[in-house]
Each structure stands twice: as structure tokens, then as C-alpha cells.
Amino acid sequence: MTTPAPHDAPWPAPTSIGPLDTTVTLPGSKSLTNRALVLAALADGPSVVRRALRSRDTLLMAQALTALGASVVTDGEDWAVTPLDGSVPEDRASVDCGLAGTVMRFVPPAAGLVRGDVAFDGDAHMRKRPVGEILAALRTLGLAVDDTDGALPFTVRGTGAVPGGPVVIDASASSQFVSALLLAGARFDAGVDVRHDGEPIPSLPHVEMTIAMLRDRGVAVDTSEANRWVVAAGPIAAHDEPIEPDLSNAAPFLALAAVSGGSVVVRDWPAATTQAGDALRGLLPQMGCTVSRVDEGLRVAGPSDGWRGLQGLEADLHDVGELAPAVAALCALAQTPSHLTGIAHIRGHETDRLAALAAELGALGADVVEHPDGLTITPAPLHGGVFHTYADHRMAHAAVIVGAAVPGVLVENVATTGKTFPDFAGFWSGLF
Template identity: 90%
Template sequence: MTTPAPHADLWPAPTTTGPLDATVTLPGSKSLTNRALVLAALADGPSVVRRALRSRDTLLMAQALTALGASVDTDGEDWAVRPLDGSVPEDRASVDCGLAGTVMRFVPPAAGLVRGEVAFDGDEHMRKRPVGEILAALRGLGMTIDDSDGALPFTVRGTGAVPGGSVVIDASASSQFVSALLLAGPRFEAGVDVRHSGAAIPSLPHVEMTIAMLRDRGVAVDDSVADRWVVAAGPIAAYDEAIEPDLSNAAPFLALAAISGGSVTVRDWPEATTQAGDALRDLLPRMGCRVERVPAGLRVSGPADGWRGLHGLDADLHDVGELAPAVAALCALARTPSRLTGIAHIRGHETDRLAALAKELGGLGADVVEHPDGLTLRPAALTGGVFHTYADHRMAHAAVIIGAAVPGVLVENVATTSKTFPDFAGFWSGLL
């Protein structure tokens, strides 16, 4: 990991001046939106993805599926999808993955189901993110893929059908390896039988999300044996999906309640969900906050003296690693030590998040120690300064959380938050 070149526009993060009382409506979940788009493109008829998140990642997914021959109407908040028609619009199509792991991993299995070549590439950092395990698995299931070293760029040579069958993968680097195979598995001639062999899979709630969405569309999935998922061959029913708010995006807003000593309500928090962000209901009370369901959604109230009253946290975040940057920022402000473990896999996200958090929080005065699988943080007096984001939206979330408590924090490239939350900076400033 290297520090990026200074961004031309350093955004001054606003600081709270007293207890906040706010209610926020969040954009839809990126994870749900992109899974729904893939399933709609593989379905047996037209579908609608309602309240879809409009962000860079989801628009890249829509464009990728269009390149494969689907039709995705992204006007408005309800996106109509017509499924793939069996061939790419041109002999050779191109897919821009940007910084979207879901595009890089979920679309190649679908590309094997159309006739024609599909070339995949993305932003420079994406060429460092792991995808070789998926490519090897797809070859084992009967697909032809040209790549040089198990990374972007690569080309899928689709024949219109994938034999499918059994495959063993090591998904310890990303749960997306499993989800990618399950999403397209029903359309493979023999379905797919995926077995994981390796260290524990991170972010398992995302696999559970994939399974639930498949079952909603009539697909038979057997997950009765640990680390094995069997998807039966058959149609994927057309389905109108209403997208939940993105609960991981709730983290910085609920952190405002903790920092200000006030309360923040997130509208329409689901009663039951497979989203990893739901873990905030457990994590924040352990830091001294009060969490309660109210008619509007979920309300979090902070300690009476705000961030100065926050307790440290000893937590294994293995299943909810996407929350680690926001949680680490709160822990840097806490009055007692914290230990965050189980998150070695977030080194392979948009950036090496552990190294980036240690560097940027430490640069503002935090007492932080980087470990192979996590961070230790001890109470320290923080000061203002530049916080680099490494083109990573979750790093920007950590930056604005610190900035809400500490004057003078300048966020480099705050616009990277558009990955999952358009106009995040304007929305955040409006609250403060």
C-alpha cells in the first residue's frame, strides 16, 4: 500500500457542536442491488429491481450485464431488467469492473452463458484484487478463460452453455467467490456443487444473502453441510425485488449519535435481514450507546458526554469486515483500549484497509498498532490533519467519523463515497 498523491480538493470534515437529533433515509444496499441485477439478467422473464441504489458500482453492474445482452433501464429508482438473450451484442464485448468486486466476480460466470468473447478489466487497483480462484473454478466447470496470472485483465470465451458440476475452491479471501458461483449455478447444465477448502470464509452473511435471494426466485439450494452449497439446475424465476437500505452505510450516521451524545434514527431498518450492517445493533451498545427500534426504523443514542464516554471494544469482525473502518474510527476516540480481530481479509478490499487505517489514524495522533488480522487501539489525543482515502469509500467513512469529533480533519477525495452513496458529502454536511 502506498499513500496516494494528494487530491486537489481536500474536504474539511464538519465537526459536531452539540447533541444531534436526526432522522436519515439511506440509499439502497449495493450488495442487494447488484445480486438482484445479476439474478434478473439470468431469469426466465423480465424483472424489476425497486429502489435500486444508483452508484458507481451498481451502474457498472448494469453496464456489464447490458454488454452481455441484457437490458437494464436505470431511469428512476425502479430498474426494469430484461434477461440475457444468449449472445453478446457484438462478437467481443468489454466489461469495466471499475473498483467493484461484485462486477469482477459475479459477471464472469454469467459471461459463460452467452455466445461470444467478453473482456474484463478495471481500475488499476482492481488488478491487485484476488479473482484467480474464481477463474480456476469456472475452468473446472467447463468454461474457457484467457488470463495471464489469475487477475484482471482476462477474457471469457462464452459458448452459450456451461456444463457445471462439482468444484472445490478456497474462499478464505472473499465470500464473493462462493456467491459468484451460486448466482449463476442454476443456469449451468448440471447446476453447481461448491465446496470450500481452506481457512474460515469471511463475511458469511453475504453468502446467506445470496442463498436467500436464490430461494426467493424458486431455486433449490442445499446448504445443510458446512462449507458446501449445492444449487440445482433449473430456471430462475422473474422477481420484483424491493431493495433494503444499505445498513453498512448506516455506520457513519449512527456513529454521529455516539460522537455527539444525541440520537440518530435510520428509517426503514428491516426487522430481519442478511446484511452485515445489522451487526451495528450489537456492536454500538457494547461501546456505550443505546439502540432501540422505533416506528420509523432504528434509533441509536450516544453516551451523555458523547465520544468522550465511548467504551473500547474487543470484537471479532470476521463476518462483518466492511464495518471495520467505521468501528476502528470510533475505537480511536474511545476512553478505553480496543482490539479488533478476524479481519485479515480486508487487506484485499479496495485497499489494504488494515495498513491504511493504521497509517491514517496514526497520522492524526491515534495510538494504533497493526496486526496481521486486526488492530489494537488505545486512548490518545487526536488532532486535525489530512486523512487519505485510497479511493476507498469505507476509508472516507472513517475519516468523517473522526472529523465529527476532531476539528481540522481534511478528507482527501471524499468523492470516492459515490461508490455506494451519491452526494454523501453534501448529505453529511447537511446533518451537521
């Protein structure tokens, strides 16, 4: 097994030399873990988040909620949460968002429910990610927020209560804008009535995930009208939440089956889920893979001649944009052209993923044309070289997928995968 290189030494991605047949157990879902932590911190009694993902993003969320006065015990895989009591431990609390969009967007509405100032900041790139729509919405709902240009850093001046009520937002940049208001909305005095006015919302499965988790805790959510979500005021019931495996993190492993011409089983793949990663079951067959359910979970088998048998893909990834880097990497290995659309919003993720994918895949020889909302990828010979990740875990996933087929791919800052998958590099190398 190889070990991750230091940050300043690019890590050599292992290359497959034949069909790989394996079964993998993946860490828990970041999206589910961080939503469960927020709801547990706002609940009417203690809860346990079972098989919680331990990663940078989830630990940042635990620390943020602790700063608001909750208790989150992160020992072991089951995390015990005692709800916040309405006052920050000190006169002024600080929240480090790191590169976690869920922390930057989900925690401010909860901060309004405590008495005291809560200051938010994060990594340098986070100051470029959109959050102004949330801050404007919180002001409409009765909160005081100090910010400059609708970005980090900002301060929420909590009074212990949020009036709530109706608010109109443009969530076309991120579905998290909707989820952020819904998660805390039941604790607002008048609940919350969120209306979206703008281009279609990306990644809608994440909103559906939020709604399902609220209803599991007894919260009434009216979704009878398109682009409107009404959360009734009331308690959020304590609820022990078992966390599913992270199906978006499954993308590079299932792609490895396609690249090597072998098969990979992801253990415990849920029969029904709100996770966007479940879309892989429909995307991979279009590229020439075979997908089937087995007793252990989900099995993907690649073409018999591996990546040389991959077919290009015409796909609108608007609802599952987080899969775009892994899918684009497979498309760069395919034998026919691909056109990925509907993903303009991923320019506002950890990095501008469209520009980054075009640059990094292109640097390895791929023929990539960047469009405002997607990529066109035409077959071209690939070669090794340094693949920059821009501190983006999904870019690192794209790099190792290409590296599994192309010798000499060097991944810059592979450790960024720790955002959602601790020791990803060691785990990945062990498969070879």
C-alpha cells in the same frame, strides 16, 4: 451546507458542536442491488429491481449486464431488467469493473452463458484484488478463460452454455467467490456443487444473502453440509425485488450519534435481514450507546457526553469486515483500549484497509498497532490533518467519523464515497 472539494483539494469534515438529533433515509443496499441485477439478467422473464441504489458500483453492474445482452433501464429508482438472450451484442464485449468486486466476480460466471468473448478490466487497483480462484473454478466447470496470473485483465470465452458440476475452491479471501458461482449456478447444465477448502470464509452473511435471494426465485439450494453449497439446475424465476437501505452505509450516521451524544434514527431498518450492517445493533451498545427500534426504523443514542463517554471494543469482525473502518474510527475516539480481530481479509478490499487505517488514524495522533488480522487501538489525543482515502469509500467514512469529533480533519478524495452513496459529502454536511 458545504460542498465537496475537488479531488485535489481535501474536503474539511464538519465537526459536531453539540448533540445531534435527526432521522436519515439512506440509499439502497449495493450488495442487494447488484445481486438482484445479476439474478434478473439470468431469470426466465423480465423483473424490476425496486428502489435500486444508483451509485458507481451498481451502474457498472448494469453496464456489464447490458454488455452481455441484457437490458437494464436505470431511469428512476425502479430499474427494469430484461434477461440476456445468450449472445453478446457484438463479437467481443467489454466489461469495466471499476473498483467493484461484485462486478469482477459475479459477472464472469454469467459471461459463460453467452456466445462470444467477454473481456474484463477495471481501475488500476482492481488488478491487485483476488479473482484467480473464480477463474480457476470456471475452468473446472467447463469454461475457457484467458488470463495472466489470475487477475485482471482477463477474457471469458463464452459458448452459450456451462457444463457445471462439482468444484472445490478456497474462499478464505472473499465470500464473493462462493456467491459468484451460486448466482449463476442454476443456469449451468448440471447446476453447481461448490465446496470450500481453506481457512474460514469471511463475511458469511453475504453468502446467506445470496442463498436467500436464490430461494426467493425458486432455485433449490442445499446447504445441509458445512462448507458445501449445491445449486440444482433449473430456471431462475422472474422476481421484483425491493431493495433494503444499505445498513453498512448506516455506520457513519449511527456513529455520529455516538460522537455527538445525540440520537440518529435510520428510517426503514428491516426487522430481519441478511445484511452485515445489522451487526451494528450489537456492536454499538458495547461502546456505550443505546439501541432501540422505533416506528420509523432503528434509533441509536450516544453517551450523554458524546465521544468522551465511548468505551473501547473487543470484537471479532470476521463476518462483518466491511464495518471495520467505521468501528476503528470510533475506537480511536474511545476512552479505553480496543482490539479488533478476524479481519485479515480486508487487506484485499478496495485497499489494504488494515494498513490504511493504521497509517491514517496514526497520522492524526491515534495509537494504533497493526496485527496480521486486526488492530489494537489505545486512547491517545487526536488532532486534525489530511486523512487519505485510497479511493476507498469505507476509509472516507472513517475519516468523517473522526472529523465529527476532531476539528481540522481534511478528507482526501471524499468523492470516492459515490461508490455506494451518491453525494455523501453534501448529505453528511447537511446534518450539521
